[in-house]
Amino acid sequence: MAAPDELFCWEGDWGLPSVSTDCLVVLAYAQFAGAPLKLRKICNPWRSPSGSLPALKTNQKETLSRPADIIIHLRKQKFNADYDLSAKEGADSLAFISLMEEKLTPALIYTFWVEPKNYVDVTRRWYAEHMTFPLNFFLPGRMQSRQLEKLRLLRGDESLEAGEELEKELYCDAAECMNLLSQRLGSQKFFFGDSPSSLDAYVFGHLAPILKCKLPNGKLQQHLKSLDNLTNFCSDILLLYFPRDGRESSGPKAPPQPDGGDFDNVPNKRRKQLLSALVALGAMLSYALLTGMVSILHVQQGALEEPPDLEPIESHQHEEQGGS
Amino acid sequence: MSLAAEAFVSQLAAAEPWPENATLYQPLKEDQILLSDHASSLAVQAYLRMCGLPVQVLCRVNSEFMSPSGKIPFIHVGNQVVSELGPIVQFTKAKGHSLSDGLDDVQRAEMKAYMELVNNMLLTAELYIQWCDDATAAEISRPRYSSPYSWPLSKILAYQKQWEVRRKMNAIGWGGKTLQQVYEDVSQCCQALSQRLGMQPYFFNKQPTELDALVFGHLFTILTTRLTSSELAERVKSYSNLLSFCRRIEQTYFEDKSS
Structure with a gap:
């Protein structure tokens, strides 16, 4: 307990503390539980101890990289955001997290990594601009082929390619999942009453990138924006738990983005x-x-x-x- | 094309009543079928019985390759072929048979979420134990999976399947798990189901839904299948309300025909 654990995450943008869903889940959970982590926001997965992001380096020199494992580790350290949940609420959390993994994750992979226009105009550009010199030429492409491979295995279709049919199917599942989440949330502030839990962290991690990232093909965002309670849920969490990241984007960062790129370099x-x-x-x-x-x-x-x-x-x- | 075609298909489905000669295809029951496929197949059979729709079960060695999605089971109704529980539920709904009409929005959301919990944790755990545990893969899964084929083909197909499942496990982050961790996940999932079920006869009180069919299919198969170790079944057996839930569905929907 002497030194705080170190958390390695992707850098943030678009008003988010991080651009990756898994990192957002972990960051949000750590904020909810008040865990003191030494945060290292990087843009080079090779500098993470596990070779992928997010990664938590504990003070026993262990490295954890699955969000679920990191959350379990934090829970063992007495940073438990789910302490107040009843057993049934814990069961519901598990169920809704599974729902998102099955229905929302494939659509997220598709919209950020497979949809050609979104990938070329936004995802690849973002990663290429933020990575250091030799990596920016091949890492975005390698990340993309890994994500495509993952989507193929998830769907059980070896020759899966971007296309209207696939897009419609995935977005349909995702839209249904968002509707179900919206119905479950209802008019509450968080999924289980007034304080956030791990389920809220997962929902935030999956929905915030859709809400905040401006993609050329923004069908998911359109649908999400039609669900007021989920939109408010995400912006409230950003405002309450990540005030610095939220302000950065809404203020000066949005307009000078194009020429700001040169300054960044x-x-x-x-x-x-x-x-x-x-x-x-x-x-x-x-x-x-x-x-x-x-x-x-x-x-x-x-x-x-x-x-x-x-x-x-x-x-x-x-x-x-x-x-x- | 797709939207129009889908609308057309669902209209067609609605127009035709459920025929007497509907068939469900699955691999050979005695020598070939694996735990995960049997669970999925039993879930669909339970669902159709709960709906009161008659279906004849046919065992074919190549049913995996006959299925439109490559997954087991699939049903052949009239001139249509539908595979897996989710699409089959939609298909029967279009024909006017549904078990979840009485639920409100929140309950329906919870039902869908719990169904994904079963798919995400139980089904994945079954696949992991079948193909990633070396003892089970060598003694049970590979010989059974390839039993209908002769020598070179049997090896090729079995290893191809194993390779595919292992790649999937790596992609979803299960590759690094140990067998013990997978058993822990199964316990966690059963714990959640047990909590949700409580003392009710079915997950949403008096009436069974597709969630009940899915949970029954998986748990009953786990309880009645012999594997290299009985650990998996033991994990399920520690939840008494899930056991009586399985027994209740078996008695209500399967006893009359299977006995």
């Missing part, structure tokens, strides 16, 4: 300049080595030791190299 610019200089230097050196600069070095060394009558041969070599 300034800290990386130095590194990029340095890197490109290094690459250029490396290329020049290797070219020099390949074309035989090494032999000159040898000869120069030799020139100091050898008697002067070898001089003409050496200069001949110089000429040859110059010519070739």
Whole structure:
């Protein structure tokens, strides 16, 4: 209990504390339970101890990466947001979390990673802009193929591709799931009365990205916005538990977003300049080595030791190299 | 095409009454069918019996490949083929047979949520035990799954199936779980179901719904199937109200025909 656990998360944007659903779930739960975590918001999954985000590094040097495992760990540390729930309410939580995993997660994967326009215009661009130099070229693509693979396995269809039919099916399931959640929430502030629980964290994590991210194909967002109580539920949690992230976006960040992108790059610019200089230097050196600069070095060394009558041969070599 | 086609299909479905010769297809009961498939098949049979719709069960070795979604079971009604419990419930609803009409909105939301709980935890746990536990896979799942086929094909198909399930487990984050953790998940799921059921005869009091059919299909199959270890059944047996729930449905809907 001495040092706080360290939580590694994706960075936030669009007025959210993090862009990933799983990270949002964990962050929201930690806020609800008041767990003191040392938060590390990063944009490089390779710097996380488990290689994926979110990841919780406990003070016993364990690493947990599934949201459910992290929540169980926090619960064991006496940070329990579900303390007041009755057994039946606990059962209901489990059921609704399953409902979201089965019905909402596939649609989320589809809308952020598979729908071509959304992926190219928003998701890939966001990750490419936020990752550091060499990673931004291949990691977004690799993340996408992993998500597509996951969707294929979830649906049990090996050759699944983006398409109208699939989109309609997935969005239909997701819309039904949102309706059910909305009916369950009713006019309450949180799912089980006045204080938030783990179910609220899961619902928030799944719905907030849909609500806040402006996607070219925004059918899910349209549907969510038609359910007033769920929309208010998400914005209330943002306002109450993540006031800083909420304000950042609503205030100055929204308008200067396009040219703000250039300013964001300034800290990386130095590194990029340095890197490109290094690459250029490396290329020049290797070219020099390949074309035989090494032999000159040898000869120069030799020139100091050898008697002067070898001089003409050496200069001949110089000429040859110059010519070739 | 799809919207119009769907509307057309549901109109057709509504127009035709339930025929006498409806059939349900599943793999061979004695030698081939696996725990998870048997559970899904039993859930559909229980649902149709609760609706009072007659169906004849046919066992075919290749039913997995006959099914439109590749999943078991599927029913053949008139000139239509529908697979899995969810779509079958919608299909019967279009024909005017429904068990969940009496529920209000919140209850319906809860019913759907609990059905997904069963699919998400019990069904996944069954698949995990069948294909990811090496002892069970080698002694039961692979030999049974490939029993109708001769040598090279049997090996190929069985390992292909196992490979597919293991990849799915990795994708949903179950790949790193141990068998003990999976049993814990099953207990957690049963605990939730048991809490929800309480002392009522069915999940939503007097009338059975599709949730009751689904829970019965899975729990009854777990209780009556012999695996390499009896741990799974033991976990379910510690919830007495779930046991009497299974017995009640068996007596009410299956006794007259199966005995």
